[in-house]
Amino acid sequence: MARAAAPLSFAAVGDAPLSTLSGVGARVAEKLAARGLVTLQDLWLHLPRQYEDRTTIVPIRLLRPGIAAQVEGTVEAVERGFRYRPSLRVAISDESQGTLLLRFFHFRAQQVAQFAVGARVRCYGTPRAGGNGLEIVHPSYRVVAEAGDDALGERLDPVYPAIEGIGPGALRKLIGQALDRLPDAEALELLPEPMRAALDLPSLRDALLTMHRPPRDADVPALLAGTHPSQQRLALEELLAHHLSLRRQRIALQRHRAPALATAGALAQRLRDALPFALTGAQERVFAQLRHDLAQPHPMLRLVQGDVGSGKTVVAALAAMLAVESGRQAALMAPTELLAEQHLANLRAWLEPLGVRVAWLAGKVTGRARRDVLAAVASGEAQVVVGTHALMQDAVAFDDLALAIVDEQHRFGVHQRLALRDKGAGGDRVPHQLVMTATPIPRTLAMAAYADLDVSAIDELPPGRTPVQTVALSAEKRPDLVERIRAACAEGRQAYWVCTLIDDSDEVIAQAAQSTFDALSAALPKARVGLVHGRMKASEKQATMRAFKEGTLDLLVATTVIEVGVDVPNASLMVIENAERLGLSQLHQLRGRVGRGSAASSCVLLYQSPMSQMARQRLETMRETNDGFVIAEKDLQLRGPGELLGTRQTGLAAFRVADLARDAALLPQVRELADTLLADDPALADRIVHRWVGGAARYASA
Template identity: 80%
Template sequence: MPKRHGGASVDLQLQPLSSLPGVGPRVAEKLAARGLTTLQDLWLQLPRQYEDRTSLTPIRALQPGVAAQFEGRVEAVERGFRYRPVLRVAIGDDSRSTLVLRFFHFRAAQVAQFRVGARVRCYGTPKPGQLGLEIVHPSYRVLDDEDAAALGDRLDPVYPAVEGIGPVSLRRLIGLALDRLPDEDALELLPAELRQRLSLPSLREALLTVHRPPQDADVAALIAGVHPAQRRLALEELLAHHLSLRRQRIAQQAHRAPALKGLALAERLRKALPFALTGAQKRVFDEIRADLAKPSPMLRLVQGDVGSGKTVVAAMAAMIAVHAGKQAALMAPTELLAEQHLNNLRAWLEPLGVRVAWLAGKVTGKARASVLQDVASGQAQVVVGTHALMQEGVAFRDLALAIVDEQHRFGVHQRLALRDKGAGGAVGADAIVPHQLVMTATPIPRTLAMAAYADLDVSAIDELPPGRTPVQTVALSDERRPDLVQRIRNACAEGRQAYWVCTLIDDSDEVEAQAAQSTFEDLSRQLAPLRVGLVHGRMKAKDKQATMRAFKDGELDLLVATTVIEVGVDVPNASLMIIENAERLGLAQLHQLRGRVGRGQAASSCVLLYRPPLSTLARQRLETMRQTHDGFVIAEKDLELRGPGELLGTRQTGLAGFRVADLVRDADLLPQVQALGERLLAQAPDTAQRIVARWVGGAARYASA
């Protein structure tokens, strides 16, 4: 292939897929629906796994859970219709072992193929069945006795499905696209010295190895995702995401922000508090104070466990803004959480003469008009609310600090919308924008923070206030439910309150979980005359708020709820948390739910109620919950067990869907990614732009970044 340089290479990479034989308008439309529009998109449509059809395994040597290829003859065929049509085919081989193939979807022609004595070659993953090993819906070929049927000479890639395009057709199209790969020099964007230092191949070699593994390829490494070719691709993909976030940060820093330096009001608040700040709170406040004093916008994430005191630190930051004659806003994802902040801030700030305003969806009519006027005139110095703060018609006189709580519940565009309230609608480098402080009670593992929050400075409040007694955590089989009902009765007799958390709203035949509705009815009957309330996600917001408020005010003894209470109400009198079907929840969610109790002086307990038998993963989760209360330790374990997808919210959807990178497996690459990213942004911004475009797509996704 002739050498291609500069523009020629870029043009080739961005050639439309309609340039490939067999890609007409209808096929192109189906590919485009999956985001596949150029040759480069197909090069980067990487296999999700491999099938090893290079050898045959005797049936006797097959292992449950390990995919393999084998050959044998049909010994028996049975069609059944007990619950639904099923076809069972017994296959035996020279090792005198038998395996059953099971099909639920089949045609009459398939049944006819499986005549007794027919020779069949199959590929699939065996699992234990009623009569030994079986494979459900294997891929197979019926062979003639004379058919030599050569074995494959390399691993077969298996690609993510594209609706309307069969796997064979997709593999053919990707092969055609690979035939047009430019030469090494035209394709490569990473420095040669870095690749040599890390012993990584060129991009061209890596793509060909991953799509077309040679015969001598390390099969185990490829299947585990740790082959040098995959590491090469993971490095560039991580770099692309890092660069896109860093460019977002640079664009933000190009704006100006008010330099806020006066500490007198913050100091008055600190001295008036009925408790002393922890060392971690002081450290994080010092970091925020230094940021606020600069004329460029602060972009800081404060993470810390439930109860670590993030709100106090945010209130002190707000006092720096108010001291300068400006405004601060605090936005929370739910009315209940926002109202909790409102109550705290009013208790702390109003004695200092600071006016705290409330703006949420339920504030309507004249009351809303009055609040909007106070916000616009600047009389409202601190404004607390939900996403209502971002609506049209809300205009601040001089917003200098935007605080967002539980930031993973908001998308990046929502956060930017609040920022733009401070810019007064102005855009461009001349706009003066507020400082941004975002908070989360979901501790984030260091590796995940490095990758997911490269546009933010990260602070951790990793110390709980003194006097907080750890919640005693036990795991019990659901056979012990009657004991728990009595335990609730005893706790409530002592004037305490309890939570009972369910994972579903309605009963389901398919999922074995007690539904909140039926649990509420059962417990109301068993615990009469105790007062039992119910909260779930399908209730109207005002009904949900009313029930939560009744629980907070002590008008209910037991609250039966779905996981909607994971982030929310603070009830110091609640000392018992029961989590039903705890094996179904992730560690981060279990930890958040446990954080609802242990907020008062009384010793508190959390019971993880599970339905045996437990999977290995569920057992590890429950054991981790019993062993530690440290949210950062739990977050690291959660990342190890589940990966990043569920630990990140709407803002980082791209990170959860990496094509090849894995933040746990490839964590050791992140320091290299950070160093190279800074170098490229400083010395080769055009190259940085091309890397982002290759992996992340057009700038639109991170626009206003």
């Protein structure tokens, strides 16, 4: 793809500081910078959130409540009142014989003087039904000389997201100045003409001008929905920039070496033979993918996602055996001691009969025990090391770390994941990385946010699992639910009762764990009730959880601390208090704590009325499906990618224009464009990344 060198004027203009604009002094620049607006380009990409149509005058008689419009009329009467609070009421009428009331609660004396009877006023706002016909509260307005004397606009007026300390008019003027300095189409354009022509999209310059200054006949619904060709043009380039950024990180990582774990797989086979269950087809497929990756001399970077209970840990253990058989080490890091301890118990049960030494390193391992573990890790005697973030401390030195496994990877900051990877780094060599999550990531999101990873899905549950029955109940039904728990405990079954807060709060209508524990203990005197929450000492939490797992507790009252990794097959009932307050993925994770045995299991979503529309949709989705991948797609629609992934944790920068749920159809094209650019014009790919991502650290190889 031959391409002439593009003019440099774009970078020179687009990267110019906002202080080069008239009216931007130090204080205004500081307020703009607080919103991430530093250069002219930032203002070009600060798009309107809606538009006002001042290109036509609507007769007052044709106004409709709730539909914004521009009207022009003559002042018929003015009334100033102070009964409850200051108010100014101005009645205007027009040639359609319609009358409209303009109402102001904040006004100055000079405004009152402007509204002299007989004055001609043009105003814009959204009418609503008032006591004597339609009224507009605080319209924008101006006094005009005579009817039809003031020319109408040729374009729709943009309304921008508010910036504290800068009025909407001032912001519009600044953006107008910035747009006046847009380079010509050729200097601004980065996508090669053949690419744009194939996609039938406008130039970047035309797209920006249409978004900021749409003509009077523009398709406003499409502009607001983000489906207008101009917005799709911007979204495509932004998605491409982020995709290229991640791909560049992947290419950089691939330049490192990694130990090629091309073993016969005898140790992994011995583990498979010793397991009391057969692997599912999905587990077989994913392990084959891991084995292929680990045999390469460059580092694996693979995300394994699978629903709760799909068997990710077994697959990770098999991968670890390839490292151990090669005479090297594997490490597994989990975000909480509770989850890390569970991994430790499973791995010791599976691996120690094979003669594999499994070490444990967490914050509570202290004194001589800690020194012994550190020595075993440094000498290589500890072949598999399980722990929390304690694995990343400076004192921890591995002999030869070949595989770093991170569970529930989105719960770690990117720096933490890099720190574990660096534990196995030496020269240009880094360990293979396997990251796992039980929160399925929608395919569209994975394509955009994890373009630097290979993604595998364990999309099949082990046989014998009974789907969990899910019902939503009003909190008023609590007494009935308590009776149901009494019956379940009497039959030897166990139950969870999850609360969203630890202590009672006057501000939030939510049952706190402590008061719920007290109430249930009193209501169920024959049941053995335990309590777990995040403020308890780790030793107390572990003891309570162990008692529940061993069956010496019937009912566990807990906060969402038990969301991840607790495995109690006998627990068959899950109650989630104030379920309307939780996101879909969190609800699904909690539900996954039951249904892990052969008994029929239930999940009760207790909600407090009234519910928001989004909360209602979440609970409805939970009732309709147990499929985590379906739930993840719905969660993406409802909450957006930043919240679903945890933007701060993943390093995924917030998008300015693109919306991953809305623009998913662009992603296959984005991938094709990225392939072409990386192969034919890497310098151009760098310029696209710079425009949208800048120098922000991506940590994509974490």
